[in-house]
Amino acid sequence: MENTKRNKxxxxxVAKLANTSIATVSRVLGDADYPVTxxxxxxVLQAAEELYYVPNLLGRQLKTNKSxxxxxIIPNISNPFYPELVLGIEDAARMEGxxxxxxxxxxxxxxxxxxxxxxxxxxxxxxxxxxxxxNIDFIQKIQGMGLNIVAIEQNLNECCNSIYFDYFKAGFMxxxxxxxxxxxxxxxxxxxxxxxxxxSLYQGFVRCLKDHNLLFREExxxxxxxxxxxxxxxxxxxxxxxxxxxxxxxxxxxxxVFCNNDITAIGVMHELLNSGMGIPGDVSVVGFDNIFASQIxxxxxTTIDQSTYEMGKIAAQVLIGxxxxxxxxxxxxxxxxxxxxxxxxxx
Amino acid sequence: MENTKRNKxxxxxVAKLANTSIATVSRVLGDADYPVTxxxxxxVLQAAEELYYVPNLLGRQLKTNKSxxxxxIIPNISNPFYPELVLGIEDAARMEGxxxxxxxxxxxxxxxxxxxxxxxxxxxxxxxxxxxxxNIDFIQKIQGMGLNIVAIEQNLNECCNSIYFDYFKAGFMxxxxxxxxxxxxxxxxxxxxxxxxxxSLYQGFVRCLKDHNLLFREExxxxxxxxxxxxxxxxxxxxxxxxxxxxxxxxxxxxxVFCNNDITAIGVMHELLNSGMGIPGDVSVVGFDNIFASQIxxxxxTTIDQSTYEMGKIAAQVLIGxxxxxxxxxxxxxxxxxxxxxxxxxx
DNA sequence: GTGAAAGCGCTAACAC
DNA sequence: GTGTTAGCGCTTTCAC
Numbered sequence: 001m002e003n004t005k006r007n008k009x010x011x012x013x014v015a016k017l018a019n020t021s022i023a024t025v026s027r028v029l030g031d032a033d034y035p036v037t038x039x040x041x042x043x044v045l046q047a048a049e050e051l052y053y054v055p056n057l058l059g060r061q062l063k064t065n066k067s068x069x070x071x072x073i074i075p076n077i078s079n080p081f082y083p084e085l086v087l088g089i090e091d092a093a094r095m096e097g098x099x100x101x102x103x104x105x106x107x108x109x110x111x112x113x114x115x116x117x118x119x120x121x122x123x124x125x126x127x128x129x130x131x132x133x134x135n136i137d138f139i140q141k142i143q144g145m146g147l148n149i150v151a152i153e154q155n156l157n158e159c160c161n162s163i164y165f166d167y168f169k170a171g172f173m174x175x176x177x178x179x180x181x182x183x184x185x186x187x188x189x190x191x192x193x194x195x196x197x198x199x200s201l202y203q204g205f206v207r208c209l210k211d212h213n214l215l216f217r218e219e220x221x222x223x224x225x226x227x228x229x230x231x232x233x234x235x236x237x238x239x240x241x242x243x244x245x246x247x248x249x250x251x252x253x254x255x256x257v258f259c260n261n262d263i264t265a266i267g268v269m270h271e272l273l274n275s276g277m278g279i280p281g282d283v284s285v286v287g288f289d290n291i292f293a294s295q296i297x298x299x300x301x302t303t304i305d306q307s308t309y310e311m312g313k314i315a316a317q318v319l320i321g322x323x324x325x326x327x328x329x330x331x332x333x334x335x336x337x338x339x340x341x342x343x344x345x346x347x
Numbered sequence: 348m349e350n351t352k353r354n355k356x357x358x359x360x361v362a363k364l365a366n367t368s369i370a371t372v373s374r375v376l377g378d379a380d381y382p383v384t385x386x387x388x389x390x391v392l393q394a395a396e397e398l399y400y401v402p403n404l405l406g407r408q409l410k411t412n413k414s415x416x417x418x419x420i421i422p423n424i425s426n427p428f429y430p431e432l433v434l435g436i437e438d439a440a441r442m443e444g445x446x447x448x449x450x451x452x453x454x455x456x457x458x459x460x461x462x463x464x465x466x467x468x469x470x471x472x473x474x475x476x477x478x479x480x481x482n483i484d485f486i487q488k489i490q491g492m493g494l495n496i497v498a499i500e501q502n503l504n505e506c507c508n509s510i511y512f513d514y515f516k517a518g519f520m521x522x523x524x525x526x527x528x529x530x531x532x533x534x535x536x537x538x539x540x541x542x543x544x545x546x547s548l549y550q551g552f553v554r555c556l557k558d559h560n561l562l563f564r565e566e567x568x569x570x571x572x573x574x575x576x577x578x579x580x581x582x583x584x585x586x587x588x589x590x591x592x593x594x595x596x597x598x599x600x601x602x603x604v605f606c607n608n609d610i611t612a613i614g615v616m617h618e619l620l621n622s623g624m625g626i627p628g629d630v631s632v633v634g635f636d637n638i639f640a641s642q643i644x645x646x647x648x649t650t651i652d653q654s655t656y657e658m659g660k661i662a663a664q665v666l667i668g669x670x671x672x673x674x675x676x677x678x679x680x681x682x683x684x685x686x687x688x689x690x691x692x693x694x
Numbered sequence: 695g696t697g698a699a700a701g702c703g704c705t706a707a708c709a710c
Numbered sequence: 711g712t713g714t715t716a717g718c719g720c721t722t723t724c725a726c
Contacts (some may be wrong), residue, residue, distance in 0.1 A: 064721065
């Protein structure tokens with residue numbers, strides 16, 4: 001039932017078998033360059049092997065207070081954006097010998113804080129937050145208690161290390177791409193502008209139009225009014241469909257649209273296709289994220305890459321690298337990349 | 348640099364502040380129903396709060412040998428099949444107060460075994476293996492060392508608990524669905540039949556044709572000859588495209604095809620569409636897995652659901668429930684479900 | 695070079 | 711009811 005009886009050999013067993021002290025065993029198996037006679041060392045190694053001994057990490061960590069675990073808090077692993085991020089984190093972590101604890105918050109603030117408290121109790125090296133904790137006081141408190149924090153895509157650079165993505169630039173690039181293709185009537189489709197990053201994306205988009213002396217027409221801006229948290233993105237998909245339907249129904253239509261994430265864009269394409277419209281023949285579509293699904297749509301979706309894997313990798317490196325000593329927090333900013341596929345065309 | 352100096356309050360600090368003993372503190376904060384006077388209890392609670400005290404899990408675990416962590420080993424979280432599985436595992440785990448350590452093996456046997464050894468060292472409650480460890484001796488050895496194992500989709504039911512999916516039935520159902528739609532020339536497209544589960548799927552498919560007195564034509568069976576492990580499924584997608592191209596090029600064509608996973612099916616649809624063929628007008632397509640992407644294709648893909656989330660949930664429950672006491676291993680078998688969408692039609 | 699012993703933070707006998 | 715103490719498995723002084 002419970003794994004309560006310990007049946008694994010301890011350092012004592014090894015010491016006894018090798019006819020030496022536990023200190024020596026610890027030195028041989030742990031500290032690489034501590035002077036121990038060849039002969040004794042060999043005996044210890046052999047004893048350890050014979051017993052299938054592996055040092056108990058709990059004992060070690062309790063003593064040394066050096067954890068080899070990091071945690072990552074995300075809303076939901078089945079939302080297609082996060083697997084890439086987590087993979088990046090995990091790859092970087094493994095490279096340094098760390099393990100990663102996965103925490104899906106389902107965007108529940110309470111769950112998040114509970115997770116963080118747990119991590120505190122486990123003395124993990126630190127946690128990467130890619131969810132909406134948003135509470136600076138809380139962050140500072142737990143940092144004070146010795147937990148390293150790296151924030152991804154959050155407005156927390158004041159109080160911890162953070163990895164950022166240049167959303168403004170991304171929105172700008174999307175618009176620019178369409179303008180370069182001679183589009184003039186360019187629409188925007190998305191979820192409500194309730195989060196910092198969405199707002200920046202939108203602002204970058206609008207700014208680009210302005211810079212090119214194109215007026216941005218309110219009527220070409222299709223935004224959902226309610227936000228629903230969805231399991232895996234199906235909400236965004238449906239939202240894309242709904243907004244597209246609205247767009248198709250109106251008398252004036254843009255010749256190109258930028259969607260604030262790939263799944264929304266896929267929903268838009270879906271509905272456009274359903275209405276007999278061609279992509280990019282009748283409408284060019286640009287997405288945002290460059291999730292895997294965006295390359296297997298028909299036609300493949302032009303989108304803005306967020307370097308999600310890269311982001312995770314850097315986050316883990318920053319976290320593990322540790323930087324508590326100097327009191328200045330680092331803030332990485334990643335640049336968007338345009339991924340041109342077949343859902344856009346020159347007008 | 349290292350989180351080496353401990354700055355968190357311990358049970359001693361709380362005891363001192365509350366003017367009592369550590370035993371009492373431990374009792375108040377741990378064991379729910381141990382008799383302690385109201386007044387003392389209150390003092391302890393207050394002291395704990397004042398110090399922001401949270402019990403150190405390492406100390407506790409070292410003492411009690413009861414871990415609240417489980418691990419899951421998968422090939423790669425960015426392969427769209429796994430997020431759902433992991434989510435199921437995590438949800439079930441959290442419900443019981445457990446945390447999950449994510450281990451991506453990248454199908455590297457060495458990495459897998461290394462992960463398992465690490466888990467052994469951390470005294471995790473157990474590990475869920477959804478990757479190709481395949482080595483019964485190894486499993487038995489580590490089980491002997493006290494690690495619970497639950498295998499997902501693997502031929503290991505002899506030596507540990509396992510969660511299975513009825514692949515044969517799934518293949519059978521796919522064929523049956525198409526036969527019910529009056530198709531007679533039914534093809535099969537997939538990756539090489541190198542794994543147990545793929546073989547069962549295929550056999551179920553063939554069996555159904557036989558049962559309905561339809562002959563299965565070799566020429567309608569399009570299988571890749573080489574297998575490449577892919578990051579996120581792009582290999583399957585390309586394979587689907589390649590096989591479809593082959594199919595389109597031949598003089599005899601099936602009127603319907605069953606693909607051994609959704610991504611392959613999406614690749615097939617892609618190529619069919621590219622060649623100007625209609626789905627399901629010219630060819631009906633059935634996938635397998637029911638990953639998220641399958642519902643946002645155009646047309647949405649008819650597929651066989653593998654209850655991935657469910658699988659993860661059960662795996663975690665079995666693992667946490669623990670069953671070491673009785674020496675018989677349990678083996679859950681999940682049933683396939685047909686998800687009928689718009690990529691298939693009556694002939 | 696090697697070993698004895700203290701102690702990381704906690705729980706659970708055991709004594710009172 | 712409450713406190714004292716041993717000890718989980720380990721590392722690391724400090725003696726020798």
